[in-house]
Amino acid sequence: MKISIGNDHAGPDYKIAIVNYLQSKGYEILNHGTDTFDSVDYPDFGHPVAIDVETGKADLGIVICGSGNGIAMTANKHQGIRCALCWTKEISALARQHNNANVVSIPARFTSIQQAVEIVDTFLTTDFEGGRHANRVNKIACS
Template sequence: MSKRIAIGGDHAGFEYKEAIKSMLAEKGYEVGDFGPGSADSVDYPDFAHPLATAVEKGTYTLGVLICGSGNGVAITANKHAGVRAAICWNDELSALARQHNDANVISLPARFISLEEAKKITLTFLETDFEGGRHARRVGKIPC
């Protein structure tokens, strides 16, 4: 798996984004930061759309989006035909999102999980492979 990861979110996810970005860089990932650049209030689609486009085009292999609930950024990213964004609030969901759904963007709810949980969930997502097989058939039926 490529180590080119896109990361972004909104003001509620800024602190987690910065910490996760640092952790990933320390682990040898090449991280593209799609913003925001501070914890000042912003509109999450302004950051989720460019990140989703970059994942959809293959510029980045996987994406990490972080907002307060995880919902806004996931809904936005999933408007892109080539993106499968999964909201994950624990490690098991993170693994299943990759194994069964071939999710290529993880959406984290910063207001509902600790930073340490967010880091662990992110690493599980990035280090888990899609199982294919019967799951590939199902994933193939997702696009409209």
């Protein structure tokens, strides 16, 4: 499975830990994130992840910023993206099961690195339930 990841200056250490974990599990990574704590603009890293997922270059995406909000809003500007802000693994599971989220947003300033890895692992290993949720998910996209 190919995963696209992007982060701003709030999350280089989170990205490194997540990438290392995912590579140890055999995932292929497309890295669009910064590696420094120097201030940058999160849209510059969120848009490439959304494009990767939207075009099928990546199966799923991970975005990281301080609150998780700004980069999630950026990703969600893309028609084919359902980016979920997740601060627990339980919310991450529900985002996949009920919303068929294809990008997860991690709030680096409100989770530990270990929690972030657990959120990502849950996100990547949880399937969409379909059924009654499919009709709702289909109503999300605007035509």
